[in-house]
Amino acid sequence: MSQSPPTTDSFFAADLARRAWNSDLSYSFRRSKVTVVAGIITLIYLLSALFAPWVAPHDPYDLVNVNILDSFLPPAWIEGGDSRFLLGTDNAGRDVLSTIIHGSRISLGVGFASVFLAASMGVTLGLISGFVGGRLDAVIMRIAEVQLSFPDILIALLIDGVIRSILGPGAHGNIAFVVVIAAISLAYWVQFARTVRATTMVEKSKDYVQAARVAGKGTAYIMFRHLLPNVMGPVLVIATISLALAIVTEATLSFLGVGVPPTQPSLGTLIRVGNDFLFSGEWWITLFPGVALAIMGLSVNLLGDWLRDALNPKLR
Amino acid sequence: MSKPPLLEIKNLRVEFPTRHGTLVAIDDLSLHIAPGEVLGVVGESGAGKSMTGAAIIGLLEPPGRIAGGEIIFDGQRIDNLPDEKIRQIRGRHIGAIFQDPLTSLNPLHTVGRQITDTIAAHLPLTARQARTRALDLLGEVGIPAASERIDHYPHQFSGGMRQRVVIALALCADPKLIIADEPTTALDVSIQAQIIVLLKRLCSQHGSAIMLITHDMGVIAETADRVAVMYAGRVGEVGPVSEIIHNARLPYTIGLMGSIPSIGEEVDRLVQIDGSMPRLNETPPGCRYHPRCPKVFDRCKTERPELIPAGPSRVACWLYEDPTEVPALDLVHSAAARKAGDSPHSRGGAPAATLIEAKGLKQYFDVSPPLLTRILERTGRRIVQAVDGLDISIKRGETFGLVGESGCGKSTVARTIVGLFNATAGTISYNGASLSTREERARNLSVQHKIQMIFQDPQASLNPRWRVFDIVAESIPKSRRSLAGGVKERVGELLRQVGMSPLDGDKFPHEFSGGQRQRISIARALGGEPEFLVCDEPTSALDVSVQAQILNLMVELQRTLGLTYLFISHDLAVVHHISTKVGVMYLGRIVEWSATQQLFTRPLHPYTRMLLDAVPDISKTGTMRSQVEGEVPSPIDPPAGCSFHPRCPFAQDRCRAEVPESIMAEGTAIACHAVQEGRLPAWRAP
Secondary structure (H helix, E strand, C coil): CCCCCCCHHHHHHHHHHHHHHHCHHHHHHHHCHHHHHHHHHHHHHHHHHHCHHHHCCCCCCCCCCCCHHHCCCCCCCCCCCCCCCCCCECCCCCEHHHHHHHHHHHHHHHHHHHHHHHHHHHHHHHHHHHHHCHHHHHHHHHHHHHHHCCCHHHHHHHHHHHHHHHHCCCCCCHHHHHHHHHHHHHHHHHHHHHHHHHHHHHHHCCHHHHHHHHCCCCHHHHHHHHHHHHHHHHHHHHHHHHHHHHHHHHHHHHHCCCCCCCCCCCHHHHHHHHHCCHHHCCCHHHHHHHHHHHHHHHHHHHHHHHHHHHHCHHHC | CCCCCCEEEEEEEEEEEECCEEEEEEEEEEEEECCCCEEEEECCCCCCHHHHHHHHCCCCCCCCEEEEEEEEECCEECCCCCHHHHHHHECCCEEEECCCCCCCCCCCCCHHHHHHHHHHHHCCCCHHHHHHHHHHHHHHCCCCCHHHHCCCCHHHCCHHHHHHHHHHHHHCCCCCEEEEECCCCCCCHHHHHHHHHHHHHHHHHHCCEEEEEECCHHHHHHHCCEEEEEECCEEEEEEEHHHHHHCCCCHHHHHHHHCCCCCCCCCCCCCCCCCCCCCHHHCCCCCCCHHHCCCCCHHHHHCCCCCEEECCEEECCHHHCCCCCCCCCCCHHHHHHCCCCCCCCCCCCCCCCEEEEEEEEEEEEECCCCHHHHHHHCCCCCEEEEEEEEEEEEECCCEEEEECCCCCCHHHHHHHHHCCCCCCEEEEEECCEECCCHHHHHHCHHHHCCEEEECCCCCCCCCCCCCHHHHHHCCCCHHHHCCCCHHHHHHHHHHHHCCCCHHHHHCCHHHCCHHHHHHHHHHHHHHCCCCEEEEECCCCCCCHHHHHHHHHHHHHHHHHHCCEEEEEECCHHHHHHHCCEEEEEECCEEEEEEEHHHHHHCCCCHHHHHHHHHCCCCCCCCCCCCCCCCCCCCCCCCCCCCCCHHHCCCCCHHHHHCCCCCEEECCEEECCHHHHCCCCCCCCCC
């Protein structure tokens, strides 16, 4: 019996980490300062969103902690500010910083969920469209084209409106999240489908697909085992860029009052609420969520841009 | 040397700075070309031949840069000239011809405009004079009706014609030197022959020197005056063409020559140089060839040899260090391999049963534009008749070679036989079981598994995201999988069978060289435990030394596993080497098929004769051969009657009207009216 060295697993992990660090992708990441900054900011957002209850200085939605007497306090560094509330408080006396942290949690959550849904839908339809071709392809692509001729936000509004009217006015709470996520993902699947379809059509003519056919493999097997891994590169890029778009779309929907429920406000909801007080001088209530949203969108977008360039062999 | 050289390269060094360190692509390379001379530069891919050409005309792709040495052209140093200056030399004094005629012409301009623009850029001529000159040039390169064709766009020309235009473009300012980088590689054999003859004639007329970069020794043998053999960024041997071909001194050159199959000889195994060209980031110290060299000794591993005179040639090899002592280099491997005995042609023995048979096979593709477009533009359907009535029958244990030029339908035959396409008409039967339709194949799955395929491009035929283990395991049938420890053992066994290690299973395809990838591809095909392997140009994407390895492996596997091959290739020499029977395809039909020996010594069909005439052969140094005119017509609208009649010197009225039937005569099936009427002269070997 030969005994494997006890360090195999840790050695393997170290090897993997070293390979990842030396890969072209990580090299191009490290070389671009803007991308590194964007990456760090995105990471901060992700972590603070994930651990919001522990990171946020206050729990803005626990009525026990909220004191109406603290309402409309300006940011801490302005005269009249309170050091407990770094970015000031809103009309109900909630800490703006805490609402932003909790709000980005909602924003990111909705963003990720809708992108995941849009990607799964788009990738599947794109694969089928590109691989099967013919009538099915024509039908899927015509639907996609019709949808592309409308602005995304309009589609999302429309779908949102339709689902809400089906569910009736009583639908609140968690149903509202599902509605928003469905609306956004239905607005964004087209890009995934079109890109995946194009890549699939290139890949399916390659001989490894023919080889799989000769080996007697079926269509679904070839599509998901052979082609899927080979079309995922561009999907990753679109997913990142779509994430930024989805976050902004959710904010827009919430700003327009058809997004997530007001009991669990996202950044968009915060901006809308704060907007009412903009002209009475309490600018911080809307400005800081706005800035937070802009930075989040920008960072994710920059990451997406870098990923697109790094994965595009032509631009290397 | 009496005359000063036209071009002199001294100690050229080309580097690629990368983040993993500097890669040296060309290391201390010295060459010269005399005025009017044809210097052939040969070597396998990665040897740095094209890069040398690019360095001369200042077209190195960044980040590549010349890091040392000098390039002196016509008494002037040109490697350090500013862009502006080198541009005046490029095109005016040094012309260039590139490999792919499809991409070296701008598709948006007429060919006339491209030529006149170039002329105007270099010569003080008026527009009218430039056009006259362009017309002359087009006529000179053999473009019929030049005055009309001059206003056509590149896509209106065929591949061969386009390459003629590119040659006209290179010649338009009467340059003193032409750098031709694989000018014939993308072309069919018959066209290739035309272009070589043309290039050679024109250059001797214009007095231009040529640096002919190619991997094809046959082309070099017929065209070049002197040859430089490159290996891993260095010149290994340089000398007169006949010396290099018949009296090579460098072990690498000897191996390279031996690995080229030749129509003239019969061998069982080709000389095989193991391994492959080192990658740029892992060039060995000392002589770069030493890990593959059969004559290696200690000094080769540490000290780099420089070019030293050896007879009329110069060789970079420590074996020739002492000029008085000529080593007896009757290289061991060549002596052992070059014995004809058990060659495929004499093999066979007892007549075996027919394994696979196709009758009246037709494969049409509908490439019509959509219905609406057809109605609006009043055009009919467009049908590509890729395979049009093909009969083939292959006996167990045979290797059936199928040759033909591109577009003749060879690959379609392969794909139809393995069942990737559903045949439009005709029958396919395998060992008595009918496999004509998709339904029949589905019913006879166990029979279907006996047919496997090897693909041309080992890059595209392996899924880049899969590990080798999974790739090879894919074709293992379910019945085998259920056996205990089945798959793992089996994959290891398969990898060993193709000369690889079972440990390679953990790697991804991109970690292997082209030859190794083709081995993996073969292992995958063997996984299905096939009896019949369809090989679609399995070696045409490989270098000759690697091609020899793969061909040897295939012969070996055939012997040990009793395989039957359908071997498809455009390379007559390869087909001659490996096949027991050969079928010649032209526009979707087999025009002639017979035993290899017979086909190559007594070809009957005019097309077969033409092909044989066109093959560049290394034994035919400096010979001029008869040219074959014309190109393969489109399979969308094939000529009526015998499809070969527009190119056939023996065509008569009957050929233009009537499709010739395939008739058996003296063991040869032949579809030709002229042969059947007995009005074809006897064949004399070129």
